[in-house]
Amino acid sequence: MKTPTKTRLTKILALAAVAPFVLTACGGGGGSSSGDATSLTLMDYYNNDPDKGLIQTAIDKCAADIGVTITREVVPGKDLIQKVLQKSSSKTLPDILMLDNPDVQEIASTGGLAPLSDFNVDTSGFAQGMLDAGTYEGEVYGLAPTANTLGLFYNKKLLSDAGLTPPTTWDELKTTAAALTKGDQYGLAFSAIATYEGAWQFLPFMWTNGGSETTLDSPENKEALQLWKDLVSSGSVSKGAINWGQGDVKDQFMAGKAAMMINGPWQIPALNDDSALEWGSVQVPINKTGQTPTAPLGGEVWTIPQTGNKDKQAKAAEFISCFTSDDNQVNLGSERYTVPTKPELAKAYVEKMPDMESFTEQIANARSRTGNLGAEWPKAATEIYTAIQLALTDKATVDEAFAQAAKG
Amino acid sequence: MTSLSTDAPVTRASKKIDTPTLRPRQSFWARENIAKIMFVVPAGLYMALFFGYPVIKNLVMSLQDYTTKTFFTGEAPWVGLQNYATVISSNLFAPALLNTALFTIISIVGQFAIGLALACFFNRNFPLSRFLRAMLLLPWLLPLIVASATWRSILDQDSGILNQFLGTFGIPAIPWLTSPDVALIAVILVNIWVGIPFNVTLLYGGLQDIPSELYEAGQLDGATGWKAFRHITWPNLRPVVSVVLILGVVYTIKVLDIILGLTNGGPANATQTIAVRSYQESFVNFEFGVGAAFSNILIVISLVFAVIYLRANRRAVDE
Numbered sequence: 001m002k003t004p005t006k007t008r009l010t011k012i013l014a015l016a017a018v019a020p021f022v023l024t025a026c027g028g029g030g031g032s033s034s035g036d037a038t039s040l041t042l043m044d045y046y047n048n049d050p051d052k053g054l055i056q057t058a059i060d061k062c063a064a065d066i067g068v069t070i071t072r073e074v075v076p077g078k079d080l081i082q083k084v085l086q087k088s089s090s091k092t093l094p095d096i097l098m099l100d101n102p103d104v105q106e107i108a109s110t111g112g113l114a115p116l117s118d119f120n121v122d123t124s125g126f127a128q129g130m131l132d133a134g135t136y137e138g139e140v141y142g143l144a145p146t147a148n149t150l151g152l153f154y155n156k157k158l159l160s161d162a163g164l165t166p167p168t169t170w171d172e173l174k175t176t177a178a179a180l181t182k183g184d185q186y187g188l189a190f191s192a193i194a195t196y197e198g199a200w201q202f203l204p205f206m207w208t209n210g211g212s213e214t215t216l217d218s219p220e221n222k223e224a225l226q227l228w229k230d231l232v233s234s235g236s237v238s239k240g241a242i243n244w245g246q247g248d249v250k251d252q253f254m255a256g257k258a259a260m261m262i263n264g265p266w267q268i269p270a271l272n273d274d275s276a277l278e279w280g281s282v283q284v285p286i287n288k289t290g291q292t293p294t295a296p297l298g299g300e301v302w303t304i305p306q307t308g309n310k311d312k313q314a315k316a317a318e319f320i321s322c323f324t325s326d327d328n329q330v331n332l333g334s335e336r337y338t339v340p341t342k343p344e345l346a347k348a349y350v351e352k353m354p355d356m357e358s359f360t361e362q363i364a365n366a367r368s369r370t371g372n373l374g375a376e377w378p379k380a381a382t383e384i385y386t387a388i389q390l391a392l393t394d395k396a397t398v399d400e401a402f403a404q405a406a407k408g
Numbered sequence: 409m410t411s412l413s414t415d416a417p418v419t420r421a422s423k424k425i426d427t428p429t430l431r432p433r434q435s436f437w438a439r440e441n442i443a444k445i446m447f448v449v450p451a452g453l454y455m456a457l458f459f460g461y462p463v464i465k466n467l468v469m470s471l472q473d474y475t476t477k478t479f480f481t482g483e484a485p486w487v488g489l490q491n492y493a494t495v496i497s498s499n500l501f502a503p504a505l506l507n508t509a510l511f512t513i514i515s516i517v518g519q520f521a522i523g524l525a526l527a528c529f530f531n532r533n534f535p536l537s538r539f540l541r542a543m544l545l546l547p548w549l550l551p552l553i554v555a556s557a558t559w560r561s562i563l564d565q566d567s568g569i570l571n572q573f574l575g576t577f578g579i580p581a582i583p584w585l586t587s588p589d590v591a592l593i594a595v596i597l598v599n600i601w602v603g604i605p606f607n608v609t610l611l612y613g614g615l616q617d618i619p620s621e622l623y624e625a626g627q628l629d630g631a632t633g634w635k636a637f638r639h640i641t642w643p644n645l646r647p648v649v650s651v652v653l654i655l656g657v658v659y660t661i662k663v664l665d666i667i668l669g670l671t672n673g674g675p676a677n678a679t680q681t682i683a684v685r686s687y688q689e690s691f692v693n694f695e696f697g698v699g700a701a702f703s704n705i706l707i708v709i710s711l712v713f714a715v716i717y718l719r720a721n722r723r724a725v726d727e
Binding site for chain 2: 081082085086088089106107109110111112184193194195238239240242243255257378379382386389390392393395396407408
């Protein structure tokens with residue numbers, strides 16, 4: 001009697017062990033394809049407050065305006081693209097998708113996004129740089145309510161104590177930074193890290209000097225690299241910059257260890273948290289007179305994935321029109337310290353947000369990273385940050401750095 | 409239940425009488441055999457799903473032009489060995505391979521030496537030794553991304569606590585993570601710190617298994633201290649040592665998070681390893697085919713060590 005019961009038991013156990021595998025194999029797959037366009041899904045990467053909450057309010061408002069309910073999914077910024085790729089292979093893309101602007105062309109080139117013109121979204125009045133970022137092969141795929149960029153922040157107290165004014169040229173930048181470097185305080189901080197962040201921080205200098213990402217090994221780009229090299233080797237910028245992200249740069253600035261920094265307006269809420277810190281901001285300095293300060297355009301654009309449900313896509317298009325409307329641009333811009341993407345709103349915006357004046361000017365001439373290269377931008381960005389790293393660590397001369405970085 | 413309860417007697421009877429009509433009971437599909445197979449099936453399925461499929465998929469991927477487009481269209485054109493050619497001809501391949509070797513060898517040597525020393529130390533059971541041994545596991549319990557972020561601030565050139573500490577002895581600030589000549593050493597040091605608990609735990613377990621009679625007998629013959637270690641501890645510990653070393657190699661060769669967290673492969677590519685290249689090609693450049701080729705090279709290297717491990721194990725059993 002004993003043995004057979006055992007056999008039976010073992011068989012049941014064995015079956016029970018197999019069951020989950022079989023069951024999971026049956027489950028999953030099969031996305032919803034209802035024609036009902038009263039509920040939409042949305043995905044973005046604003047996973048931290050205050051942005052998370054501010055975006056939610058704006059989403060709710062537009063959802064009410066166009067008469068739909070919106071289910072929002074928030075993923076961490078670094079996981080967004082992987083999530084998008086997963087969802088596109090399982091055909092479960094959301095109805096509305098937020099993308100960081102340099103990624104739009106990459107995703108549009110896969111055929112995963114719908115051109116906004118299919119749904120008659122009005123794209124007039126937007127800054128050209130922002131439209132460039134959302135455009136792939138002549139079609140606009142995404143619009144942004146607001147944008148950000150880079151500028152030069154300075155510690156008002158440290159500069160006035162030294163009797164200095166914010167620099168407007170590279171020469172002034174060098175002398176001012178040198179004068180502000182003493183003890184454990186550096187004159188300037190920027191991020192030269194071996195990621196896209198490092199490349200993004202270098203662009204204002206490269207572009208202002210007339211350089212281009214299409215021909216990296218150019219005299220203009222080398223001049224810009226020489227500036228960074230001089231700043232680091234003279235000790236005005238810490239050698240640590242080579243491993244600092246922009247958050248680290250902000251920390252150095254706030255700790256009083258850097259008198260000036262290259263950074264973006266998204267740091268302003270953190271800077272304002274410290275009431276003892278008095279800061280100001282100006283546009284990035286120029287090399288020679290006559291040059292226009294040109295910085296890269298940052299910010300997220302909102303797109304319509306190809307979900308195959310035309311009704312929902314049309315509603316998604318209505319949402320994007322609402323989300324990028326004039327009112328919403330000024331609201332989100334004031335709340336999030338980002339600049340409206342319609343130049344005509346600039347005047348009203350600056351009146352409301354005087355702190356944002358230099359950034360608003362900077363945005364007017366800002367360029368998109370993918371405007372020239374499209375999906376090839378990441379390759380150029382890798383070469384840029386590699387060249388910076390080679391030059392700043394003396395692994396290559398400024399003259400050779402770009403050529404060496406291009407070899408991969 | 410009824411049919412089963414009659415099972416055993418019938419089988420036994422059939423042996424004696426050997427009647428052909430009753431033979432099917434003994435065939436391959438006999439209930440007991442099915443039960444045996446059912447026990448293997450979950451493990452087999454698990455292996456196929458979670459080891460077989462990814463490895464084969466990775467192999468296939470490395471022969472395809474697999475990009476972001478593939479996820480939407482499902483098209484991944486065959487390119488033969490093109491991805492491998494890209495990998496091997498890339499300027500970063502040789503330095504990355506060298507860095508991988510240096511990173512692995514120095515990490516293992518460091519982890520093992522310190523681990524063995526600590527294991528011997530804790531083997532002496534003194535007050536608080538259990539508590540201290542538990543504390544030693546801390547690096548292992550800490551998420552690597554937290555550990556590397558913490559180490560990044562510790563190793564900061566200007567305000568890092570390590571340089572401030574060294575400064576009190578008059579040692580000038582060392583550019584731990586910002587000089588291409590030092591960064592690899594810094595990354596290895598952090599990895600040694602991460603790996604010590606693993607080594608201590610396994611080696612301590614091995615030491616506990618050595619019968620104390622051996623030491624007592626050795627003492628009579630004058631084997632104490634270093635001699636006892638050389639002639640008693642080491643030979644008895646060898647099977648554990650081979651496991652620790654081989655597993656250590658397999659764990660270390662694929663280390664990614666520590667390097668990404670500390671230097672992201674920089675400065676000036678000084679800390680690029682094959683694992684970092686694979687990650688960056690796949691998830692930064694979205695060249696999944698090239699990334700797969702890098703990781704396959706890594707798998708082959710790991711596999712060589714796995715085979716050495718299996719052979720060493722078998723030899724130990726034979727002995």
